Amino acid sequence: MSELSKRFDFKEVDSKWCKYWEDNDVFEAKANKDKIPYTIVIPPPNVTGILHMGHALNNTLQDIIIRYKRMKGFEALWMPGTDHAGIATQNVVERKLAKEGKGREDVGRDAFVDMLWSWKKEYGDTIINQLKNIGASCDWKRTRFTMDDGYSEAVKQAFIKLYKKDLIYRGTYIINWCPRCLTALSDEEAEHQDHQGHLYHLKYPLKDDPENYIIVATTRPETMLGDTAVAVNPKDKRYKKLVGKTLILPLINREIKIIADDFVDMEFGSGAVKVTPAHDPNDYHMGKRNNLEFINVMHENGKINKNGGEFDGLDRFDARKKVLESLEKQGLLLKTEDHAHAVGHCYRCDTIVEPYLSKQWFVRMAPLAAPAVKAVKDGKIKFTPDRWTKVYLNWMENIRDWCISRQIWWGHRIPVWYCDDCNNEMVAADELKTCTKCNSANIRQDEDVLDTWFSSWLWPFATLGWPKENEELKYFYPTSSLFTASEIIFFWVARMIMAGFEFMGDIPFSDVYIHGTVRDSKGRKMSKSLGNAIDPLEIVNEYGADALRFSLIVNSGQDLFISKEKFEIGRNFANKIWNASRLILMNAKDIDKNFDLSKTENLDLPSKWIISRFHSTLEKVSDSIERYRYSEAENLIYEFFWSTFCDWYLEIIKDNWGNKQIQNIAYKIMEESLKIIHPFMPFVTEEIWDNINKDKGVLSIQPWPELDKNLINKKAEKNMLLVIEHTTSIRNTRSQWNISPKEELTCHFAAHSKDSLNTLKENAEVLINIAKLKDVKMDEKLQQTKNVAINVIGDSENAILLEGIVDIGKEKSKILKQIDEHKKLGAGLSKRLSNKNFTDKAPEDVVKKEKERLESIEIKVTKMEAAVAALN
RNA sequence: GGGCGAUUAGCUCAGUUGGUUAGAGCACCUGAUUUACAUUCAGGGGGUCGUAGGUUCGAGUCCUACAUUGCCCACCA
Numbered sequence: 001m002s003e004l005s006k007r008f009d010f011k012e013v014d015s016k017w018c019k020y021w022e023d024n025d026v027f028e029a030k031a032n033k034d035k036i037p038y039t040i041v042i043p044p045p046n047v048t049g050i051l052h053m054g055h056a057l058n059n060t061l062q063d064i065i066i067r068y069k070r071m072k073g074f075e076a077l078w079m080p081g082t083d084h085a086g087i088a089t090q091n092v093v094e095r096k097l098a099k100e101g102k103g104r105e106d107v108g109r110d111a112f113v114d115m116l117w118s119w120k121k122e123y124g125d126t127i128i129n130q131l132k133n134i135g136a137s138c139d140w141k142r143t144r145f146t147m148d149d150g151y152s153e154a155v156k157q158a159f160i161k162l163y164k165k166d167l168i169y170r171g172t173y174i175i176n177w178c179p180r181c182l183t184a185l186s187d188e189e190a191e192h193q194d195h196q197g198h199l200y201h202l203k204y205p206l207k208d209d210p211e212n213y214i215i216v217a218t219t220r221p222e223t224m225l226g227d228t229a230v231a232v233n234p235k236d237k238r239y240k241k242l243v244g245k246t247l248i249l250p251l252i253n254r255e256i257k258i259i260a261d262d263f264v265d266m267e268f269g270s271g272a273v274k275v276t277p278a279h280d281p282n283d284y285h286m287g288k289r290n291n292l293e294f295i296n297v298m299h300e301n302g303k304i305n306k307n308g309g310e311f312d313g314l315d316r317f318d319a320r321k322k323v324l325e326s327l328e329k330q331g332l333l334l335k336t337e338d339h340a341h342a343v344g345h346c347y348r349c350d351t352i353v354e355p356y357l358s359k360q361w362f363v364r365m366a367p368l369a370a371p372a373v374k375a376v377k378d379g380k381i382k383f384t385p386d387r388w389t390k391v392y393l394n395w396m397e398n399i400r401d402w403c404i405s406r407q408i409w410w411g412h413r414i415p416v417w418y419c420d421d422c423n424n425e426m427v428a429a430d431e432l433k434t435c436t437k438c439n440s441a442n443i444r445q446d447e448d449v450l451d452t453w454f455s456s457w458l459w460p461f462a463t464l465g466w467p468k469e470n471e472e473l474k475y476f477y478p479t480s481s482l483f484t485a486s487e488i489i490f491f492w493v494a495r496m497i498m499a500g501f502e503f504m505g506d507i508p509f510s511d512v513y514i515h516g517t518v519r520d521s522k523g524r525k526m527s528k529s530l531g532n533a534i535d536p537l538e539i540v541n542e543y544g545a546d547a548l549r550f551s552l553i554v555n556s557g558q559d560l561f562i563s564k565e566k567f568e569i570g571r572n573f574a575n576k577i578w579n580a581s582r583l584i585l586m587n588a589k590d591i592d593k594n595f596d597l598s599k600t601e602n603l604d605l606p607s608k609w610i611i612s613r614f615h616s617t618l619e620k621v622s623d624s625i626e627r628y629r630y631s632e633a634e635n636l637i638y639e640f641f642w643s644t645f646c647d648w649y650l651e652i653i654k655d656n657w658g659n660k661q662i663q664n665i666a667y668k669i670m671e672e673s674l675k676i677i678h679p680f681m682p683f684v685t686e687e688i689w690d691n692i693n694k695d696k697g698v699l700s701i702q703p704w705p706e707l708d709k710n711l712i713n714k715k716a717e718k719n720m721l722l723v724i725e726h727t728t729s730i731r732n733t734r735s736q737w738n739i740s741p742k743e744e745l746t747c748h749f750a751a752h753s754k755d756s757l758n759t760l761k762e763n764a765e766v767l768i769n770i771a772k773l774k775d776v777k778m779d780e781k782l783q784q785t786k787n788v789a790i791n792v793i794g795d796s797e798n799a800i801l802l803e804g805i806v807d808i809g810k811e812k813s814k815i816l817k818q819i820d821e822h823k824k825l826g827a828g829l830s831k832r833l834s835n836k837n838f839t840d841k842a843p844e845d846v847v848k849k850e851k852e853r854l855e856s857i858e859i860k861v862t863k864m865e866a867a868v869a870a871l872n
Numbered sequence: 873g874g875g876c877g878a879u880u881a882g883c884u885c886a887g888u889u890g891g892u893u894a895g896a897g898c899a900c901c902u903g904a905u906u907u908a909c910a911u912u913c914a915g916g917g918g919g920u921c922g923u924a925g926g927u928u929c930g931a932g933u934c935c936u937a938c939a940u941u942g943c944c945c946a947c948c949a
Binding site: 006008192199216217218219220263264265267268272273274275276280282283284285341342355385387390395398486489490543554555557558560561563565566571572573574575576578579580583584585586587627629631632635638639646647650651825828829832835836837838839840841843845846849850853 | 874875876877886888891892896897898907909912913914929930942943944945946949
């Protein structure tokens, strides 16, 4: 056992333990039949990711519970890894290419994918290393990547299985298209943002009666180039006569019909809708229902194509302007209104997405959703906080098919081949050379890759080896809990549940914990572009990883509003732990390492109390962790260690370090406290532990302290509370008496260590004597204060009530005021107690408590009155 | 348009079967220091718990309405 250095050097300590834990495989987990598994899979961060506060929060939460469970004796596995993040990663390398003035087409598919792999090799571990730096106790040797060999096999098998069950199909539908990324997106990947746009009212003239026209309203006038009908509600009397008539589509001069369709809302706009089946999802369905023509007027990059006549080649937004100009010239633009509406944006590049008619692959979701809904309804999977259950169910019950093909190059290529000779469509895990039907070598693989989430949804079992059957998969699956932000419920959580049932026949996890979003002090989401982000690594650098972790969690009720100062609490607490331990190690030179807190005799009150308080804290902390109430757990620990252990116990025993039993108790409480603090602040606790218990191995794998309810002593806690109360009241007069804290505390420790009324009385006299000694000084200092009196104004069964009176006049009015307050309180109480309704209906213990309270108030008042009388 | 939260001290938030005089941290004010820790210690001021009703012996907590605010979902062109 060595002495701790004067300062807690977190920089050195953080990096030392990161390395030690990893080098010694401290967090390795194996299929150990003698233990119960507890498994968490990390939400794989994007391989392009750089640690931000959201990651720091998410991973600290996971680390707390996994470290806790590990100490509790579970075979704790935290599975790490990264996600290939299709579009995001491709964008990074494309940006690099763009600097050289090149596009991906210029280098070709194979070379481009090679570039991505080398990028991944060079930078892909960044975020993993950053996670290590904040203390994440993953089993790092297992680190997976959603495109590593085994994982790619899993993705292929999943695709093939669904394909063979006809749960995957290919078809031409309206999907969300990003004209910048040049790929399809799923519904979830198109983020709706409110836009202040315009609603343009256009006139479409009738063919037979060109003077007359029908008015349609649109927010995207350029799509009119692809209109193939105008629809009205069949119940709309205004248009009844016009249904079936032919219109001339302006600018294009196409003949289009007026049709009737229930979809049309008579109340909105003019009650007539232009129908563009190739460029709007609703119109698409109307087109299908009414057998309309589908005219695509746009290229993939958002430019108008030759179907757009004179507008051919214009970008969609230029086309919008030009179309409006032309219509206005012809007098066909009736009016322009301001109109707020939601517009979809690409979640990767923020470009406005275009509803676009395109041939894509889809997963049929309804059959997959059924068991996933049931599992949550049956309580097999629980959301915390509970309110997310509804959000999940609502989405699942209205689920739509999932567009899984992406027109990018970075990802899992769709394992489907087409034969150019016989049009055969083949699905296969391994590369095909010839057509399985006509044997032609003239075959080609589908160009598209799968949505990144199509690999992520397999994460809980693919990381454990699926589709191969093995011991580990059996042992660790289903996993225990999943930690994520609410944004990811649809993208990932819901889909993992579906995949779990589909491929494993079981839930993927039993608990889902949804944590808040990290925001700046003004409530804005932290983001690079806003420039309001606080870099967690900067905090690690300035305050230490423990400070980062502790501070984040203590603020983590719902959404977190973070500013830099908020991290001081963690830094200060780490410092406190360090210094308190240092104090104990400096003074407790003669400790018995096998000292057992439960086998002590003739304990003084403060020691009984601190042991009791430790165990009641231990009980509550364990309970809070199990119920995912982390900030509550931290508050309990903080309060116990700082306010209880340091501010009271260590102060009280200050002059009693010679007492071996006191030494042992202080040491033991510190040692046990380190264990319960460890999941929250692993570095500082590990370092202190290493100084005292090198022989026992690292703290990370020590058993969690055993709760001994016999050591919870309610009476001692109550008595000590009285002592604290009285000490506090004496402290109020202390500064006026000029008694140093040391004298005061000496007196108090002596007074309460024997826990008897007589001793208390004796020591009250000691206190009085001290005050009398000070009296002389006081006269010098406060010349006018002459009448100094100390009255023992009363005692109760457990402790003595002391009041110091310095300036009689001043103190008298103070006491009179107090008497007044007490009397008011007493009056309220006795009124309550005389209310029959209360005594009859309220539970007995409440009534009893209130009676006791009233009594004690009455006694207090009597004594105070006596004290005032004595002063006269 | 639908759904879900939030509203408690100057600020950030606890307050979980309704039950003592509503708590903490930060900030502010007063005071302490031969010290394990100035990243410290002691003390203090500051709240009609968003508003209005209701249920109850008793409401920050339950119910209703309203106000303010945040988020999610959504195919009104």
